[in-house]
Amino acid sequence: MRAAGRHIVALCGGVGGARLAHGLAQCLAPDDLTVIVNTGDDFEHCGLSISPDLDTVLYTLAGVANREQGWGRSGETLGVMDALKALGGPDWFLLGDKDIALHLIRTEALRAGTALSAVMAQLAKALGIGPALVPMSDQPVRTMVDTADGLLAFQDYFVARRCAPVVTAIRFDGAAVARPAPAALAALQRPDLAGIVFCPSNPWLSMDPILAVPGMRDLVRGAGVPVLAVSPLIGGQAVKGPTAKIMAKLGLACTNEAIAAHYAGLIDHLVIDTGDNCTAPGLTISQRDILMRDEPDRARLAAEILDILTGSSTAPHGD
Amino acid sequence: MRAAGRHIVALCGGVGGARLAHGLAQCLAPDDLTVIVNTGDDFEHCGLSISPDLDTVLYTLAGVANREQGWGRSGETLGVMDALKALGGPDWFLLGDKDIALHLIRTEALRAGTALSAVMAQLAKALGIGPALVPMSDQPVRTMVDTADGLLAFQDYFVARRCAPVVTAIRFDGAAVARPAPAALAALQRPDLAGIVFCPSNPWLSMDPILAVPGMRDLVRGAGVPVLAVSPLIGGQAVKGPTAKIMAKLGLACTNEAIAAHYAGLIDHLVIDTGDNCTAPGLTISQRDILMRDEPDRARLAAEILDILTGSSTAPHGD
Numbered sequence: 001m002r003a004a005g006r007h008i009v010a011l012c013g014g015v016g017g018a019r020l021a022h023g024l025a026q027c028l029a030p031d032d033l034t035v036i037v038n039t040g041d042d043f044e045h046c047g048l049s050i051s052p053d054l055d056t057v058l059y060t061l062a063g064v065a066n067r068e069q070g071w072g073r074s075g076e077t078l079g080v081m082d083a084l085k086a087l088g089g090p091d092w093f094l095l096g097d098k099d100i101a102l103h104l105i106r107t108e109a110l111r112a113g114t115a116l117s118a119v120m121a122q123l124a125k126a127l128g129i130g131p132a133l134v135p136m137s138d139q140p141v142r143t144m145v146d147t148a149d150g151l152l153a154f155q156d157y158f159v160a161r162r163c164a165p166v167v168t169a170i171r172f173d174g175a176a177v178a179r180p181a182p183a184a185l186a187a188l189q190r191p192d193l194a195g196i197v198f199c200p201s202n203p204w205l206s207m208d209p210i211l212a213v214p215g216m217r218d219l220v221r222g223a224g225v226p227v228l229a230v231s232p233l234i235g236g237q238a239v240k241g242p243t244a245k246i247m248a249k250l251g252l253a254c255t256n257e258a259i260a261a262h263y264a265g266l267i268d269h270l271v272i273d274t275g276d277n278c279t280a281p282g283l284t285i286s287q288r289d290i291l292m293r294d295e296p297d298r299a300r301l302a303a304e305i306l307d308i309l310t311g312s313s314t315a316p317h318g319d
Numbered sequence: 320m321r322a323a324g325r326h327i328v329a330l331c332g333g334v335g336g337a338r339l340a341h342g343l344a345q346c347l348a349p350d351d352l353t354v355i356v357n358t359g360d361d362f363e364h365c366g367l368s369i370s371p372d373l374d375t376v377l378y379t380l381a382g383v384a385n386r387e388q389g390w391g392r393s394g395e396t397l398g399v400m401d402a403l404k405a406l407g408g409p410d411w412f413l414l415g416d417k418d419i420a421l422h423l424i425r426t427e428a429l430r431a432g433t434a435l436s437a438v439m440a441q442l443a444k445a446l447g448i449g450p451a452l453v454p455m456s457d458q459p460v461r462t463m464v465d466t467a468d469g470l471l472a473f474q475d476y477f478v479a480r481r482c483a484p485v486v487t488a489i490r491f492d493g494a495a496v497a498r499p500a501p502a503a504l505a506a507l508q509r510p511d512l513a514g515i516v517f518c519p520s521n522p523w524l525s526m527d528p529i530l531a532v533p534g535m536r537d538l539v540r541g542a543g544v545p546v547l548a549v550s551p552l553i554g555g556q557a558v559k560g561p562t563a564k565i566m567a568k569l570g571l572a573c574t575n576e577a578i579a580a581h582y583a584g585l586i587d588h589l590v591i592d593t594g595d596n597c598t599a600p601g602l603t604i605s606q607r608d609i610l611m612r613d614e615p616d617r618a619r620l621a622a623e624i625l626d627i628l629t630g631s632s633t634a635p636h637g638d
Contacts, residue, residue, distance in 0.1 A: 046423040046424070046426070046427050047366065047367075047423060047426040047427040047430055048366075048423070076398075077396060077398040077416070079395075079396040079398045079399070079415075079416025079417060079420075080398070080399060080416045080417070080419050080420045080423070081420070082417075082420075083416060083417035083418075083419075083420035083421070084420040084423065084424065086420075086445070087420055087421055087424055087442060087445045087446070088424075088441065088442075088445045089420060089423065089424045096398075097396070097398025097399045097402060097416050098398060098399070098401075098402035100399050100402075100419065101398075101399045101400070101401075101402035101403040101405075101406055101408060102402070102406055104365040104366060104367070104399070104403065104408065105365070105403065105406055105407075105408045107365070107366040108365050108366040111366055122407065123406060123407075126405070126406045126407045127406070
């Protein structure tokens with residue numbers, strides 16, 4: 001292990017991951033945090049380039065996320081959506097007006113040849129976000145779900161069909177020719193890197209697309225810093241989203257052992273809930289209250305994780 | 320002249336033209352009217368395919384147009400626009416939420432290879448419009464304005480620069496390879512065609528792009544029915560828009576004679592305001608109250624025009 005620096009890289013998907021990223025942002029100076037976000041869920045809808053996980057992290061870090069529904073912005077209006085329905089347009093994917101404004105800016109920028117990283121950096125700046133918010137790649141990677149009903153694009157599976165079809169496999173179209181976004185690559189190679197956090201996002205749907213970008217696994221393994229994952233499970237259930245369902249469909253027991261096995265060779269630490277247990281040879285297991293009910297919970301869990309990462313030889317607070 | 324049928328074809332641009340088209344729609348059975356609309360002002364903004372004149376006619380015929388501002392829909396909200404500004408997006412072209420919904424549907428359809436005619440027919444149906452509303456062409460034609468400040472796209476000249484630059488010439492990019500939209504072609508060749516109306520739109524900016532589509536002039540000339548234009552001028556001034564300014568810039572006197580000369584060889588009748596005069600050899604000049612203050616005015620003027628067109632050998636009401 002290298003002597004502890006200050007910079008933390010967090011890898012995450014949407015809601016749960018975004019909450020921990022927000023906690024980390026509350027604990028760290030802006031320059032000391034880079035959040036690398038899944039773009040496998042990105043899709044085009046109504047001609048708009050939509051990046052669900054990037055936007056959830058963006059809105060969460062900016063403090064403008066809708067806390068109830070777990071996606072989109074607070075105080076949204078549905079002027080466009082209502083008119084879209086009245087005009088016979090597609091209404092299966094709900095888009096708020098503020099959200100559409102962001103999609104319009106991104107869509108136009110991407111069409112003009114601007115990199116996704118650059119657009120997101122500009123939007124993050126406009127929303128007053130300090131830490132670097134980076135897509136895993138500037139090249140398109142699309143999570144595709146093989147199901148009993150055929151091959152489905154992620155949003156078709158997740159939103160339009162509400163995760164109902166039986167999943168047989170998950171693949172990431174475009175991953176083979178994607179490259180880590182330059183800012184993601186740079187963050188994972190920083191000399192002051194102190195640790196890497198796998199946020200409590202879905203390992204198969206949110207973390208795997210990031211790790212499927214060629215070079216990403218080697219960057220994580222080769223960083224020479226502690227790598228810590230927060231389990232997305234509490235009491236054998238997913239806090240949010242289809243993790244448990246996906247695990248069952250993939251023939252996996254919904255246990256922290258399965259999470260540990262999935263991340264084997266990549267992580268050093270697994271943080272599980274205080275009420276849970278996990279036996280995973282070679283991994284340091286820490287029990288914490290990993291449920292983030294509110295904003296103070298996010299900062300509290302983030303502080304505990306930073307204690308584990310940067311003081312890994314000593315017992316963190318509360319141990 | 321062919322024996323009078325029942326079908327009327329109206330050619331028009333935005334506001335003034337749309338009002339007369341609305342009047343005609345109030346006077347005629349839905350099957351007896353085809354409105355062919357200028358698409359030279361069409362442009363892409365924020366990645367959206369926007370057709371200002373088509374939409375003004377669409378909203379006007381549907382009774383949902385904003386009467387005060389002369390474009391867009393009534394009861395609009397600006398949820399997207401406000402967020403767009405806050406995110407640092409472009410705000411020079413104001414887009415209401417309902418309007419954006421329509422642009423999203425059109426943009427996606429065009430990207431998927433659907434013809435503009437087909438999208439507009441679907442939108443017109445969704446808005447309960449009876450008469451056929453047809454773009455002049457399904458191929459892109461773009462009105463470009465040569466000015467002392469350089470060559471400008473129409474919206475750049477008209478909206479962003481508020482018609483300030485000195486116009487030296489107007490051209491229609493793409494017109495040479497455009498074809499009349501199939502429904503426009505069919506309407507002008509109908510055996511029951513009774514007359515063609517040039518609505519009081521800007522002859523140089525709204526009507527010329529339509530007439531620049533190869534075949535359109537021959538279709539009008541060869542239709543064998545009375546062709547009537549309503550002057551866009553009252554008392555030497557344009558009722559709306561930059562007609563007078565454009566005429567001055569092009570070195571033309573702002574007179575009905577100049578309008579008559581512009582349409583020479585195409586029209587048989589010119590309808591001017593009751594207070595105006597016009598000497599134009601070979602043209603029948605009719606004086607009517609051509610100012611459309613309200614909806615009854617639209618229907619009244621439309622009825623007077625239909626009387627002139629279908630009873631062209633006898634004196635219409637009020638002559």
